[in-house]
Amino acid sequence: MLLAAHARNDRRALVGLYAQAADSVNDLNAACFYLTHAYVFALELGDARAADLHARLVAEGREA
Template identity: 70%
Template structure:
């Protein structure tokens, strides 16, 4: 398990949804394929919506550009 995976699991364990936005975005940015990127972006977007993050619109735009949303 890599360091990012450990940080993601730790953030989930403490229910730190704000951290999860950033961590899933980091995972999306470092993904090796489009499916993994879409998976992580979707999670980042959901947590951004949940926390009212200012990143939600840009994450939504990325998902749309990738053909994974509307």
């Protein structure tokens, strides 16, 4: 689904899909990788989910 969303440039879907990917892995580095992608797409869109994604990255020491 991620590749399909990228192919159609569906950034709104990408925010959710990357956040879901972060929730589905058991590796903190991988989760933060996906969260970062979700956060960047949310910022680009001005999406309200950016605040929660940022908070999650801060909680993991990945963002100030």
